[in-house]
Amino acid sequence: MNITETVLGKIVETDVLILGAGAAGSGAAIAARREGADVVVVEKGKLESCGSAGGGNDHFTAVLNAGPGTDTCGAFVDFFCKPTSGWTPTMLENGWFKVIPVILEILEQERVNFLRNEDGSYVRTAGFGQPGAWFLNISGGQTLKRKIARRVRAEGAHVFDYVLITKLLKTDGRISGCLGYQVLTGEFYMFKAKKVICCLGKTVNRVSTNSSGNPFNTWHDPFVTGAYFALPYEVGAKIMNMDIAEIATLIPKGWGAPGMNGINSMGGRELNALGERFMGKYDPMWENGLRRNQIQGTYQEFIEGKGPPFFIDMTHFTEEDARILQYDLMPGDKATYNEYTSQKGICFKRDLLEVEISELSLEGGLCVSDNLETNIEGLFSGCVFPYVSGALCGGYYAGVQAARAAREEGRLGDIDEETAVREKERIFAPLRLQEGMNYREFEGTIRTVMDYYMGLRRNQKGMELALEKLNFILTYASKIMAKDYHELLRTHEGLFMHKACVLTTLTCLRRKESGRGVYKRTDFPDLNPEMNKPLVIWQEEGRFRFSWGAQ
Amino acid sequence: MPPVFSREIERPLISKACLTYQTRTSPCESACPAGNPIQKVHGLVKEKRYEEALEFLRSRNPFPGTTGRICTRPCETDCNRREWDEAINIRGLERAAADTADRTRIKKPMRMERSGKKIAVIGGGPAGLTFAYFSSLFGHEVTVFEAGPTLGGVPRLCVPEYRLPKDILDMEIGLVLETGVKARTNMRIGKEISFEQLRASYDSILIAVGAWKERKLDVPHADKAIKGVEFLRHVNLGFIREIGRKVVILGGGGVAFDCAFTARRLGAQEVHVVCLEGADCMAAPSDDLAQAIQEGIMIHNGCMASRVLEKEGKVGGVEYIEISGFCFDDAGEVRVEAAEGQKKVLAADQVIFASGVKPELDFINGAGIALNPNGTLKIDPVTRATSISGVFAAGDVATGSSIVANAVGQGREAALAMHRFLTGDPKVQELLAIGEDFQIRVEAVSCQGQAHVVSFEEMFNPEYYGKKPRKEGVRSAEISFSEKCAGLDDSAAVEAERCFHCGHCHKCGKCVEDCPGLILVMRERGPEVRYADECWHCGNCRTSCPDSAVSYVFPLYTLV
Numbered sequence A: 001m002n003i004t005e006t007v008l009g010k011i012v013e014t015d016v017l018i019l020g021a022g023a024a025g026s027g028a029a030i031a032a033r034r035e036g037a038d039v040v041v042v043e044k045g046k047l048e049s050c051g052s053a054g055g056g057n058d059h060f061t062a063v064l065n066a067g068p069g070t071d072t073c074g075a076f077v078d079f080f081c082k083p084t085s086g087w088t089p090t091m092l093e094n095g096w097f098k099v100i101p102v103i104l105e106i107l108e109q110e111r112v113n114f115l116r117n118e119d120g121s122y123v124r125t126a127g128f129g130q131p132g133a134w135f136l137n138i139s140g141g142q143t144l145k146r147k148i149a150r151r152v153r154a155e156g157a158h159v160f161d162y163v164l165i166t167k168l169l170k171t172d173g174r175i176s177g178c179l180g181y182q183v184l185t186g187e188f189y190m191f192k193a194k195k196v197i198c199c200l201g202k203t204v205n206r207v208s209t210n211s212s213g214n215p216f217n218t219w220h221d222p223f224v225t226g227a228y229f230a231l232p233y234e235v236g237a238k239i240m241n242m243d244i245a246e247i248a249t250l251i252p253k254g255w256g257a258p259g260m261n262g263i264n265s266m267g268g269r270e271l272n273a274l275g276e277r278f279m280g281k282y283d284p285m286w287e288n289g290l291r292r293n294q295i296q297g298t299y300q301e302f303i304e305g306k307g308p309p310f311f312i313d314m315t316h317f318t319e320e321d322a323r324i325l326q327y328d329l330m331p332g333d334k335a336t337y338n339e340y341t342s343q344k345g346i347c348f349k350r351d352l353l354e355v356e357i358s359e360l361s362l363e364g365g366l367c368v369s370d371n372l373e374t375n376i377e378g379l380f381s382g383c384v385f386p387y388v389s390g391a392l393c394g395g396y397y398a399g400v401q402a403a404r405a406a407r408e409e410g411r412l413g414d415i416d417e418e419t420a421v422r423e424k425e426r427i428f429a430p431l432r433l434q435e436g437m438n439y440r441e442f443e444g445t446i447r448t449v450m451d452y453y454m455g456l457r458r459n460q461k462g463m464e465l466a467l468e469k470l471n472f473i474l475t476y477a478s479k480i481m482a483k484d485y486h487e488l489l490r491t492h493e494g495l496f497m498h499k500a501c502v503l504t505t506l507t508c509l510r511r512k513e514s515g516r517g518v519y520k521r522t523d524f525p526d527l528n529p530e531m532n533k534p535l536v537i538w539q540e541e542g543r544f545r546f547s548w549g550a551q
Numbered sequence B: 001m002p003p004v005f006s007r008e009i010e011r012p013l014i015s016k017a018c019l020t021y022q023t024r025t026s027p028c029e030s031a032c033p034a035g036n037p038i039q040k041v042h043g044l045v046k047e048k049r050y051e052e053a054l055e056f057l058r059s060r061n062p063f064p065g066t067t068g069r070i071c072t073r074p075c076e077t078d079c080n081r082r083e084w085d086e087a088i089n090i091r092g093l094e095r096a097a098a099d100t101a102d103r104t105r106i107k108k109p110m111r112m113e114r115s116g117k118k119i120a121v122i123g124g125g126p127a128g129l130t131f132a133y134f135s136s137l138f139g140h141e142v143t144v145f146e147a148g149p150t151l152g153g154v155p156r157l158c159v160p161e162y163r164l165p166k167d168i169l170d171m172e173i174g175l176v177l178e179t180g181v182k183a184r185t186n187m188r189i190g191k192e193i194s195f196e197q198l199r200a201s202y203d204s205i206l207i208a209v210g211a212w213k214e215r216k217l218d219v220p221h222a223d224k225a226i227k228g229v230e231f232l233r234h235v236n237l238g239f240i241r242e243i244g245r246k247v248v249i250l251g252g253g254g255v256a257f258d259c260a261f262t263a264r265r266l267g268a269q270e271v272h273v274v275c276l277e278g279a280d281c282m283a284a285p286s287d288d289l290a291q292a293i294q295e296g297i298m299i300h301n302g303c304m305a306s307r308v309l310e311k312e313g314k315v316g317g318v319e320y321i322e323i324s325g326f327c328f329d330d331a332g333e334v335r336v337e338a339a340e341g342q343k344k345v346l347a348a349d350q351v352i353f354a355s356g357v358k359p360e361l362d363f364i365n366g367a368g369i370a371l372n373p374n375g376t377l378k379i380d381p382v383t384r385a386t387s388i389s390g391v392f393a394a395g396d397v398a399t400g401s402s403i404v405a406n407a408v409g410q411g412r413e414a415a416l417a418m419h420r421f422l423t424g425d426p427k428v429q430e431l432l433a434i435g436e437d438f439q440i441r442v443e444a445v446s447c448q449g450q451a452h453v454v455s456f457e458e459m460f461n462p463e464y465y466g467k468k469p470r471k472e473g474v475r476s477a478e479i480s481f482s483e484k485c486a487g488l489d490d491s492a493a494v495e496a497e498r499c500f501h502c503g504h505c506h507k508c509g510k511c512v513e514d515c516p517g518l519i520l521v522m523r524e525r526g527p528e529v530r531y532a533d534e535c536w537h538c539g540n541c542r543t544s545c546p547d548s549a550v551s552y553v554f555p556l557y558t559l560v
């Protein structure tokens, strides 16, 4: 790494630049270091706590080739490689499946505590409609991210905590680095690298609220708001599945906490207001099926007036199962779980847990080739596969690929000074306004549009209106005023979020069918077999483009 | 939803109540019966601020030099650090504060405005004196009636000099008297003055006479043997200066070992301890057991004396048998299970009974005060009053044989309770704080219920403190009456640094650094939540905190 101080700001040069230090960024950093590359990781939060895994994780998806026919690469690839997934069998096998043992070894070395049977083998459970018992259950998962972080630092990656990336740089059609600033001090940064891995997190949060009305009271990480899409889109990267990958889950009523994986896989039963267990109508695997079916099913019951309330019944669990679930696994996903249940007076064994459909998170992916490189030369993606396992493994694989590419044909590009000056000006503009709009009003208005037109039921007219209104909101972007660095950070998060909402709406408008995503279109209520493929979007010469099919 | 930080106290607080700003605490503080502000002391000793450390200690306990030496350390048994490497030397640090502080620079709390109320204290042991100290500070006129020739109770009269040099205790007693407490020694209530007379002349009375009635085993020739507590008392007062060559002690608690070591120091060559307990469940502190090995004391576990042997009208030895088990009944009497096996004999020049004590309460006969089945006084756990109005009790007389720290805590709580009784102000019990100006005043920061006691499992970051060996004071191998265990001296600050500060924020700033939403800020009083409604309740402030000082209060809208 090489750091130069200039009047404009700090210039940092490295071989492999990793954007975002979540699970994917951490995996990428470890791998690229092991490949001998000089590595810089840039993260707007702090490595130890940032990202979706920062709140804790309770299970790790691992197919180990160790047991029944479902514990094989074949079963794994079959399950994930769907026409709409955008993943190839090679990608899944090399980029995820084969990396699982490597990541497991790292986690074991860092003393991540997996639940084990008496004979020492892993306790393995099934979930998400997956054919095999692919979950390893993590005890004390609330410290998972810290343990991974310890390894990242030990491997010698240079971590720039508290630096927000606001722009990617391209030189001669190749990615060459990025610009950003230190969110606590306002220091301006210019990063130059041979290869860049985008690990900014493929969920977009704060776009809608649950019944509590607080956009930060979310299941997913509210501090991840769509830079993963907004920044690569700007430089021409192709993005897929922003329509059907949107996600929601069930959360305890009023509290944005995860946990349905554990609850469903251990046999929790969902009941409607009439006390009926209804999930069988919507998924052959009942509660343990696809999450989007559980959301659609619950929503259908809601429309039919059979709820709210909705409940999860776990009273039939053994004392021991209920105890492990409530007091070990749940706090593993959220270290605050025990306080919540005690303050609300919930005991899994004794009471029904009231649940609601969570806020919506947007999601999607960057289109990548088998070596996880995007269509922009030198820009890789670490956030290709789902779950913490997918993020760590995919990140790791991208790290290996990027480091090798940097070694073989990497070179540093130049930073166009004029671009940097303009970006610096843009970044800090909200601080200079004397009067204007607060970031809360700006992003709150985006939410009202998304909640209203882009909920679990949609139609063409509503989405067109949503787009119109989002574009109208954007005319206010230059009026956002930030009183301090905290407000400045939230302002930029809001701008990323805005972009992601626009891209999602644009994509959804083109998918004229229902049944592949968590939402339903009332004007196109059925599946259209023609559309059994990913919808890809990108920007060319400032214009929005789309196509069907990932490759 | 946003975090709540459990903070360390900033000013000395006399009562040990749960505080609104300190809703979590450590097992050590929770276990300390004296109510020592242990963590505050560790924080100050770490910075070598011994005077302040002592001020904080003395706001709860006027005898830190004493408990800092002879406490049996229930705090250390529970210390979370034990699960990581070794418990903190909490007692050593208490002693360090008491010994190292420049006492001329200690600021002493001022007495509150005189109340005009007169209080009599029966018994000048740690419970009675602690009570007298606080009651006097609260503005009452206090007189202590003590049967013995000096104040100080068991620590002064019975605890051997090599464990507690008497000048240390005398100095601490002096500081109690300095607040205006009057003391009348050689005044046994029930003998020199009657209980009724006292009741007639005082507004309120504290009974703190300890437990002095010694059991003698019901075996032949028991009268030839001597009683342990009495023996120690006579040694301390200089009445006994020698003992035979061979001594047998019957009993296995701390008193038995005090007798054993004292006998060694008086010249006994061969000392035996015969006790009911098995080797794995001895009641004596572990330090005593280690010292017993060092000093060649022979312990006979699982045995019971069956007779004292007589030789020429004097003690000749002990006959004893092995037992299979024993238990205590409600009245505190031993019930031995089926004795079996061969009778054995130990020859001895002296036999000492150290087999338990009870309160001696003949002086209240007829006053109608209710007793517990084991002969202790019945007190109300909240008001600390006995069954008759205006009469309170504290220390061993209420709890049965316990430890000095318990007597101190009881004495302080009784002072608070009696202050409330005398002033009729229900609030004063809540919290009495010593202000910057060293005036005592009521502060309304106590909360309902009890602070959550943090367990080791809840400590996410012991790595922050690293592994470091515990520091001990040097123990001399010499068998003499001079103090056996030296203080921590310079290593005190190093030892204090080992403390995890369980449940009390020590302002390291980790939570502020680690909050992924950057919603916390660091201020002088510690971390604060700046953007409460932007909290993701992710728990990172908790998992980053090396002190487990973070809890969460969920907003109403998440609970409906």
Ligand SMILES: Cc1cc2nc3c(=O)[nH]c(=O)nc-3n(C[C@H](O)[C@H](O)[C@H](O)COP(=O)(O)OP(=O)(O)OC[C@H]3O[C@@H](n4cnc5c(N)ncnc54)[C@H](O)[C@@H]3O)c2cc1C
Pocket (backbone or CB within 6 Å): A019, A020, A021, A022, A023, A024, A025, A042, A043, A044, A045, A050, A051, A052, A053, A054, A055, A056, A057, A058, A059, A060, A061, A163, A164, A165, A166, A199, A200, A201, A202, A203, A219, A220, A221, A223, A224, A225, A227, A228, A258, A261, A333, A334, A382, A383, A386, A387, A388, A389, A391
């Ligand atoms: C509460 C919770 C529980 C979960 N439990 C499980 C589980 O039990 N098992 C499981 O498999 N999965 C679980 N998941 C999902 C899993 O944690 C995620 O899939 C995974 O961690 C995603 O990692 P990532 O690196 O792709 O993205 P993220 O973790 O989202 O990382 C993105 C990072 O980029 C940073 N960033 C974003 N924008 C910028 C910018 N502009 N500049 C600088 N930095 C930026 C963010 O701060 C963040 O650190 C859970 C998720 C949550 C939220």
Ligand SMILES: Cc1cc2nc3c(=O)[nH]c(=O)nc-3n(C[C@H](O)[C@H](O)[C@H](O)COP(=O)(O)OP(=O)(O)OC[C@H]3O[C@@H](n4cnc5c(N)ncnc54)[C@H](O)[C@@H]3O)c2cc1C
Pocket (backbone or CB within 6 Å): B070, B071, B072, B122, B123, B124, B125, B126, B127, B128, B145, B146, B147, B148, B151, B152, B153, B154, B155, B158, B159, B187, B188, B189, B190, B208, B209, B210, B211, B212, B229, B232, B254, B255, B258, B360, B363, B394, B395, B396, B397, B401, B402, B403, B404, B405, B407
């Ligand atoms: C030998 C021995 C060793 C001990 N070692 C330790 C130790 O190492 N660490 C520890 O923490 N604890 C130890 N203890 C226990 C501890 O000393 C007691 O728990 C503590 O002293 C109790 O305090 P107190 O004030 O209730 O009673 P005491 O200390 O017993 O004081 C009661 C006082 O009341 C006086 N009194 C009695 N009757 C009357 C009356 N009628 N009128 C006026 N005055 C009266 C007595 O003379 C005495 O001074 C030991 C106890 C003994 C017996």
Ligand code: SF4
Pocket (backbone or CB within 6 Å): B026, B027, B028, B029, B038, B039, B078, B079, B080, B081, B088, B090, B498, B499, B500, B501, B502
């Ligand atoms: S580590 Fe410190 S605070 Fe925690 S129990 Fe031990 S002495 Fe008390």
Ligand code: SF4
Pocket (backbone or CB within 6 Å): B001, B002, B003, B514, B515, B516, B517, B518, B519, B520, B534, B535, B536, B537, B538, B539, B540, B541, B542
């Ligand atoms: S670390 Fe998490 S729980 Fe703590 S204040 Fe920040 S967002 Fe809230």
Ligand code: SF4
Pocket (backbone or CB within 6 Å): B005, B504, B505, B506, B507, B508, B509, B510, B511, B512, B526, B527, B541, B544, B545, B546, B547, B548, B549, B550
């Ligand atoms: S992390 Fe440090 S500053 Fe924050 S609560 Fe814990 S001890 Fe206090």
